[in-house]
Amino acid sequence: MITIDRLTKRFEKRAVLDELTLSIAAGDRIALIGSNGAGKTTLFRCLLGHYGHEGRVGFDGTAGRRREPQALSRIAFVPQLPPPLRMPVGELLTFAEKGAGADPVAMRAIAGRLGIDLDEVRKRPFFRLSGGQKQKILVTVALGRPADLMIFDEPSANLDPAARAVFIDLLAERREASMLIASHRLEEVAGLVNRVIELDRGRVVLDDAVLDRLRAGEFRRAEITLAAPHAPFALALAGWGFDADPSGLRFTGPVPAAETFRFLGLIARYGSLIERMSLEEAPERVM
Template sequence: MGMIRIDSLTKRFERRAVLDELTLAIDAGDRIALIGSNGAGKTTLFRCLLGHYRYTGEVGFGDAGAKRRDMDFLSRVAFVPQLPPPLRMPVGELISFAAKGAGADRDRMQDIADKIGIDLNEIRNRPFYRLSGGQKQKVLVTVALAREADLFIFDEPAANLDPAARAVFIDLLAARKDASMLIASHRLEEVAPLVNRVIELDRGKVVLDDSVVDRLKAGHFRDCRIGISEPHPTFAAALSDWGFADEGGVLFAGRVPAGDTLRFLGLLSRYASLIDRLSLETGET
């Protein structure tokens, strides 16, 4: 996927500008956490990129002309909406359509479904719209991640997932190192392990664009010390994977590459109730 160029993108609903001359460039390989309050314009931006809305301004995909709905580009985008569509077709038919029409691999769908905790055979004859919210989300995530997509667009993808499925979903996304991502989420700490860039929208404008890779140069690191309230073998093992030294079961010391800070903080967020001391200090090799 080449660069996406967005220039002065404006979308109004009943005279209210939900996107207000928004300008943004997204590079191939970017993994972006899109944050902002409800009504900031996140979903509307996604819908404009996908060609669902008319808008003013320009959107260009790679070498395609601006303002053009590029079908080749869209065929390589996997999208999971915040609100699942009210599809009446049975789940089995949806899976077949995803395989034939969207290029989702059947074996990969089965593998992802097993990992995320949804039995496709059990629900294959049920209309999609009759599934629970969590089941719908698991099916849509399964279909999306089974595609050979260049860009994943997820709008609050884990909102209806149970904690176990949410953790698996994050791990599955992390494994897709070949794709770019746009992820709208209210849980920045949850998607932090995945992203290299954080963009915040407010009233349809970009108010923050923080590129972690550009800001934190190669060769920089953070000295880190962590204290926890009681010994926790799983947490100790996770820190060991980062090369941390165990200083008595409740104190740990190590170095975190600066460019991996968000990913590391995402790990720590899973154990926030345990941590009672934390220091991160920037240094150089």
């Protein structure tokens, strides 16, 4: 579907993307991870044709420096920061309907599930909405239109917990679309993806095919030491089949390789409690 070959983007001579090479197949659902400044948003902007760049980005076998309108029409995008649009919400929805083929009935249903009444905000300028309202409108527009590829840059950052849960459900229902999701909420998107790609300094440092690992039955062995006993953490690890020593400080157990992403999302919630942690490939495979 998309082939990226030696993609390079510089800002003031600094390479934010450094000869990045990657292929995205139809049906791929990719969690894109990496620290701030790793190049995630810049990659998205290059795919969308917002930035000029070196290297090639090909859609279905065609490649060039500029995206073809036909290819861009197949991509839905939710940015990390909502644009400062001054148009009323109703005008934005009409534009999405006529310019991008969004279904007004679907948009109303999606917005309702996210907890926003389109009639209530229709006449209000988009830039005057709250951060959560803006994000819900952008998600509504993106999911209300047909798209072969959906790109989400920290899409749930401004959503309340109830809306985040609905958003994940909505993504799971879009089985026909490929997805690129950048998110710091690891535990939320783990169940949606079949690949995990990590960027660091503009290059791919991890490309983990989750389904391949699931089929292979690979496991990793984790050892975690806490600074002080913590009952909720012990209970969470017990659900993963971990053993605890008598002190309640040291835990060991297996982590299915296909579940590594979800496991790290769980661990991230308790990061301040962890004194030491290791996660290594297990010597054996479970068949």
